[in-house]
Amino acid sequence: MTDKETDLNERVRADFTRQKVMELIGARMSLIEPGVCEIEITAREDLTQQNGFMHAGIVTTVLDSACGYAAFSLMPAGSGVLSVEFKVNLLAPAKGEKIRVHAEVKRAGRTLTVCSADAWAVENGESKICATMLATMIRVDQDGMKR
Amino acid sequence: MTDKETDLNERVRADFTRQKVMELIGARMSLIEPGVCEIEITAREDLTQQNGFMHAGIVTTVLDSACGYAAFSLMPAGSGVLSVEFKVNLLAPAKGEKIRVHAEVKRAGRTLTVCSADAWAVENGESKICATMLATMIRVDQDGMKR
């Protein structure tokens, strides 16, 4: 990795560690590149909805964080990021061994960044898309205040 | 309560108990009436994002379940419900002692039901709206299969 890549990697992973909920639900960042972020989460009984699938809100939690870090990766050092809004379409039950999320920046603006992300349910080695997000992120101060 | 109200109450609360993630995040249903559902969640450090606010995905988890049960409350016995899609606008940081969600049915169709829900951050006894959801729910079989 170049110095720049190492910087990005460290900056993003430090921030990810501060998201305590990622630890609670067992999510881990598997890839971070400029404009792209991937996060994985293992299926667990305590993350389920009434039918035993992963709750749409937990899938959304992962999609949202992945979009946030994809946006964050393109922002200048010293920035913070907050979600303005997101929409999620649930395409299939989130069932299987794990959920894998891939997020990327669709358009990066000075203040607002639009990202899209897909969630894949991995079952017996096969991946099936189970949800998709279209989100707006806003660049803020590091303490999370909008400017 | 009338018999009908007792039935609704029992049917919804039994289903809520099957959502294991509600226990993980400490969410509890505070109100269920035909077409209306309220859920509360206490702020906890292990539910936070990088600035110490409740993660937007956890707020969404509560908003989504509240919309689901508001829709479910108007469906015939033997129905199940799944989220088709939802959009969330984050209006203010989800900070304070607890988040309180109020969801109601906007239009109930035979198959699809549209719900709206607001989340309020309660801090020092004051409530401030922090998020709002507009969602589509689908009536399914009890095992969560779309018909």
Next chain:
Amino acid sequence: MTDKETDLNERVRADFTRQKVMELIGARMSLIEPGVCEIEITAREDLTQQNGFMHAGIVTTVLDSACGYAAFSLMPAGSGVLSVEFKVNLLAPAKGEKIRVHAEVKRAGRTLTVCSADAWAVENGESKICATMLATMIRVDQDGMKR
């Protein structure tokens, strides 16, 4: 009307007139108050989709403008407004003699304003909700440039 109300009224209506598409589709502003805007549109054959209902995109055009002016009405003089994003749920066919839209500000921020709006189909004197929007508007310069 007070001077302030007259100012708002004139400022908004002047801007509305600049939206040439409003004239094309026959939309007229029926109410403007701080944080609230109503627009009506008469059903016409040249606004229809394949079943003879008003096209969802035309209903959206009216919903979007109503949200924009509701947001604009709370902004300081010299501001412009652009749509960041909106989501529309179509609840029933947009049929009847006219569509009436009511929009209001849900939360006004310094830069971003979130609005909600409902569209009602008026048929034989009866109103039925046919669509609902949840939208984010951004304050910009008068020439439509984001700051």
Next chain:
Amino acid sequence: MTDKETDLNERVRADFTRQKVMELIGARMSLIEPGVCEIEITAREDLTQQNGFMHAGIVTTVLDSACGYAAFSLMPAGSGVLSVEFKVNLLAPAKGEKIRVHAEVKRAGRTLTVCSADAWAVENGESKICATMLATMIRVDQDGMKR
């Protein structure tokens, strides 16, 4: 073209012609394939918002129809299609000579189909993405009634 392609082409174009609003705004279908639809629209002064850009609602009208026909193209003969909901993010001003929309099916279900679409503003021969849609379509009877 094979017989099947000719059938699809004729079925979709006949339906498109019934969308009278497409004629009003000057939209034309430039491509239809299984699961994919493209529509173009030339910029005109009577389609503008207050800054002279194409109104977001008109861009949405084209995005919505393109998503609808992308979904429709995969449905059995005798089906109709209606929009359940859509979300649009406006990424840049819709300015230039024309707007070009590309829509494709993200997941086709028995009843519900999820589509995504991008709109490109073409100015001086250069294309720039100006909007993106994530939409849910529902299969209905040919007269537009939900089943």
